[in-house]
Amino acid sequence: MRKRLPFFACALVLLLSLQGYSQLAPERLAWNNLGKENWNKTEMQVKKALRKDSLNLGAIYTYAWFYFTAANPKFNIDSASLLAHKAQQHFSSFTKKDKEKNLRFPFDSLGLQKLRTYIDSTAFNRAKQLNSVEAYSYFINNYASSSQLSRAIELQEEVAFLDALKENTYQSFQAYINTYPQSSRAEEASKRYEKLLFESKTKDQKLNSYVHFLEEYPQTPFKKLVEQQIFEMSTASGEVKALQEFLKINPSSAYAKQARDFLYYFLKDQPFQLKTLLTDSLANVLALEGQTWIPFWKNGTYSFLDMKGGEHLSNLTDSLDADILCDGFIGDILLTKNKLWSRAGFLLAENVADFEDIGFGFLLVDYASGGTKIIHKSGLICLDEEAKLVGHHFLFSKNDGASLYTLTGRKLLSGNWSEVISFGDVIAFKDSQGFKLVSAANLGLHANAQPILYTNYFDEVKSIDEKYIWVKKGDQTGLLDLNLQFVLPLTQQHIEKAGNTILIKSNKQIKTFAKGKAGEPYDDLQLTESWMLGKHLGQYHLTSRSNNKSTTMDSAYLLSFAAIGYRNDSTFVFVNTSRHYFSGLLEVTLLKNANVSYVMVSDQNNKIVVNENGEKLFSVQADNLECVSADYFTYQKRDKRILINKKGLIVPLPDFDAFGSATTLGIPVLANKKFGLINRKNDRIIKPTYNRNLNAYNDKLIVAYKNDAYGFIGWDDKPIGKFEYDEIQYWNDSVALVKHNFSWRFLDLSSFNFRLGKISEFVSFKNASEEHFLIYKQDNFYGVLSNRRGVILEPTYTSIENLGNSEQPFYMTDKYVEEAEIHIVIYYNQTGKQVRRQIYEEDEFEYILCK
Numbered sequence: 001m002r003k004r005l006p007f008f009a010c011a012l013v014l015l016l017s018l019q020g021y022s023q024l025a026p027e028r029l030a031w032n033n034l035g036k037e038n039w040n041k042t043e044m045q046v047k048k049a050l051r052k053d054s055l056n057l058g059a060i061y062t063y064a065w066f067y068f069t070a071a072n073p074k075f076n077i078d079s080a081s082l083l084a085h086k087a088q089q090h091f092s093s094f095t096k097k098d099k100e101k102n103l104r105f106p107f108d109s110l111g112l113q114k115l116r117t118y119i120d121s122t123a124f125n126r127a128k129q130l131n132s133v134e135a136y137s138y139f140i141n142n143y144a145s146s147s148q149l150s151r152a153i154e155l156q157e158e159v160a161f162l163d164a165l166k167e168n169t170y171q172s173f174q175a176y177i178n179t180y181p182q183s184s185r186a187e188e189a190s191k192r193y194e195k196l197l198f199e200s201k202t203k204d205q206k207l208n209s210y211v212h213f214l215e216e217y218p219q220t221p222f223k224k225l226v227e228q229q230i231f232e233m234s235t236a237s238g239e240v241k242a243l244q245e246f247l248k249i250n251p252s253s254a255y256a257k258q259a260r261d262f263l264y265y266f267l268k269d270q271p272f273q274l275k276t277l278l279t280d281s282l283a284n285v286l287a288l289e290g291q292t293w294i295p296f297w298k299n300g301t302y303s304f305l306d307m308k309g310g311e312h313l314s315n316l317t318d319s320l321d322a323d324i325l326c327d328g329f330i331g332d333i334l335l336t337k338n339k340l341w342s343r344a345g346f347l348l349a350e351n352v353a354d355f356e357d358i359g360f361g362f363l364l365v366d367y368a369s370g371g372t373k374i375i376h377k378s379g380l381i382c383l384d385e386e387a388k389l390v391g392h393h394f395l396f397s398k399n400d401g402a403s404l405y406t407l408t409g410r411k412l413l414s415g416n417w418s419e420v421i422s423f424g425d426v427i428a429f430k431d432s433q434g435f436k437l438v439s440a441a442n443l444g445l446h447a448n449a450q451p452i453l454y455t456n457y458f459d460e461v462k463s464i465d466e467k468y469i470w471v472k473k474g475d476q477t478g479l480l481d482l483n484l485q486f487v488l489p490l491t492q493q494h495i496e497k498a499g500n501t502i503l504i505k506s507n508k509q510i511k512t513f514a515k516g517k518a519g520e521p522y523d524d525l526q527l528t529e530s531w532m533l534g535k536h537l538g539q540y541h542l543t544s545r546s547n548n549k550s551t552t553m554d555s556a557y558l559l560s561f562a563a564i565g566y567r568n569d570s571t572f573v574f575v576n577t578s579r580h581y582f583s584g585l586l587e588v589t590l591l592k593n594a595n596v597s598y599v600m601v602s603d604q605n606n607k608i609v610v611n612e613n614g615e616k617l618f619s620v621q622a623d624n625l626e627c628v629s630a631d632y633f634t635y636q637k638r639d640k641r642i643l644i645n646k647k648g649l650i651v652p653l654p655d656f657d658a659f660g661s662a663t664t665l666g667i668p669v670l671a672n673k674k675f676g677l678i679n680r681k682n683d684r685i686i687k688p689t690y691n692r693n694l695n696a697y698n699d700k701l702i703v704a705y706k707n708d709a710y711g712f713i714g715w716d717d718k719p720i721g722k723f724e725y726d727e728i729q730y731w732n733d734s735v736a737l738v739k740h741n742f743s744w745r746f747l748d749l750s751s752f753n754f755r756l757g758k759i760s761e762f763v764s765f766k767n768a769s770e771e772h773f774l775i776y777k778q779d780n781f782y783g784v785l786s787n788r789r790g791v792i793l794e795p796t797y798t799s800i801e802n803l804g805n806s807e808q809p810f811y812m813t814d815k816y817v818e819e820a821e822i823h824i825v826i827y828y829n830q831t832g833k834q835v836r837r838q839i840y841e842e843d844e845f846e847y848i849l850c851k
Helices: 002-017 026-035 039-052 057-068 077-093 096-102 109-130 133-142 149-167 170-179 186-201 207-216 223-234 240-249 256-266 271-275 280-288 322-327 440-448 842-848
Strands: 294-298 301-305 311-317 333-336 339-342 347-349 352-359 362-367 372-376 381-383 388-390 394-397 402-406 411-415 419-423 426-431 434-439 460-463 468-473 476-481 486-491 494-498 501-506 509-514 524-527 531-536 539-544 550-553 555-559 562-567 570-575 578-583 587-592 597-603 606-610 616-621 626-629 632-637 640-645 666-671 674-679 685-690 701-706 709-714 719-725 727-730 735-740 743-748 754-759 761-766 772-778 781-786 790-797 799-802 811-817 822-828 834-841
Touching (some): 026 039, 039 057, 057 077, 057 109, 109 133, 207 223, 223 440, 294 834, 347 372, 381 394, 388 419, 402 440, 419 460, 426 440, 476 494, 524 555, 531 562, 539 562, 550 562, 570 597, 709 727, 772 790, 772 799, 781 799, 790 799, 790 811, 822 842
Antiparallel strands (some): 301 311, 362 372, 388 394, 394 402, 402 411, 460 468, 524 531, 531 539, 539 550, 597 606, 606 616, 632 640, 666 674, 727 735, 735 743, 761 772, 772 781, 799 811, 822 834
16 A cells, blocks of 8 residues: 555645635544544544535545555445546536545546546455455456456456365366356366266266266266166177167167177178168178189289179288188178278278187287287277187186277176186086086176176086086086076986986986976986987886877887887887877888888788888888889899889889989989889889980980990880980980080980080089089180070180189180280179270289189
């Protein structure tokens, strides 16, 4: 305040110089006493003047200085401010005459403004000294016209921010943002608020906290991090159902794609479930899989061609392995020039030395610079170390100790395990004490800080089928279900799988185990695919495994697809759902050859034959009935071999020694070192008079050999055409491929004239529907033929290769133009449609050749 006294002193001198002008008024006396620091008289005289005239400007002005004088015990900045403001307001409303009158008092508008300025500055300094939100708030509210107002606001915001920092809670920053939304610190406060809010609401790092946080604050800047936590924790078990549930609840999550990518590779063999997952990108991956792509050379690099002429992985590399050049690109991952590419053209990794597909969409990638990573085929880097896949649930690493990770690389736990094994959705940990089991679902919950519920230790564990786990402790064994509950308690018993049935052997008894329950005890038990036969207390219990119907026999045995029983001097033959009854205790045996089996019931000389469907075919008087094929049987009668069909009818046949392997059309027969043939459709017989085996070409023609050459005969054993061929191969029913005079020709079987020209060499193949293809050479040029479509490619090419397979041929043809030293390479699909044409110089052509 002392810096303001010179002005006050000057004003006092001016007042004293005017004393002779008139008798002093109370306000002038007050001003005089103020200069003398006579505080009581000053205040008394000011109040006297104001009682007389409440608008006495001199009195108000003096009163303002009274409160603004630092030595005054009643010094009060706020009172001084109110009075100075009042004086300024009154002065501004005065007329010119009033202002001139008041000029006799030591102030004018400039003086009043200066007073206000001094008071505001002092009040501002007071607020700065207190340096609190309240102090600045008081100044802002009471000194709104001060030139320091904006600075006071800035300082108030800064102090409030520092206060929020000291408290450092999301509530403190939320309050700051609400109170000071325009502050320069608002953005920083907002960031701190969001971070502290996130940390506070999710401090327990539990799944529910993250879920509730995202529900309550969907616009949080930590949304992706929260979504990541939700994804990793809710799918930590690696179970299909966990991933499906995540997608159902979080369809728009940033990690929904990764969930779909995982599921795609889990469910590739289950099209119905896969269908619901397919986005456009996954549908594209699925569409590309399994195709063979052919490499071609263009502008100094390789690209790939699909069977429809589409171009893929364009200009990817300038070198390819020999197996890809020879067989095409068949897989879904390509390693070239130390880069790992997906079939969809996504670069998965660089600087790669080698990789291994470890299943379910995961790759073990070794880097040329050292180190190994687990990478998913979708591009996700799952783990920065070597690991093996445990089922499709977890990653097990022995890098610096044994650790188990989720598929996303989140560490679940560590231990001293030598091995971690998957039994479906059950995981076994092996250490020095043995094996302990836990469900994958429970392990997944450990990511959410839930305890792990291990079983007790076992000495041995193995999966006995998809529903149960066999365990052994000491000399006791038992069965656990997939919930790790005992369905067969540990005891001294032997548990084994016979076909699709679990057997329990203990105390010299055998039981079956199915649907979580053990069956009746038997002293002995036999099983086939169709029947179960148990013996107990001298009786045999026969059960059909198709309908679970049972019957009791005095004795019984199983015979391939049949069950044979005896009761009350009667014989029963059970086949499929049929039951055949025979009087007497008869012998029942299996009658079979390499391709078919029948049941044969022997009643003395009478043989009854039953097929696999339970149908009784025929009965015949025979000593030694044999099965020749599915539809022919033979037996000996009076030193003569008799042939009968499956209706039991005799097929007239001269003496024969043996039968050959049946084909669709016929059965070869041999007699006296000569060959004949039986027509399987109508029992017609070609007598055994030929030196080589007869081969039925079609319903009408038979390939036969005589006079040192091949030709055709009919089923009437009469020649059709000449016997003049070195070899005959089937082409179709109307044309045969024959070798004649050292060349191959197509023979028209209606006119027995040759078609096309001579073929010097060929390569043949056929597909599953028995369509035959021929890449053949004629007059030094190559073409392609089909036995159903005819000419696919005319013989005009220097070479032809099938770069596809027998089911989907894809032809690369080459026309070499010697004059220009160029190769015109044209690619054709299986129908002969051109899909690409490329011209290569001689040195370029080398790049696409299989070496």
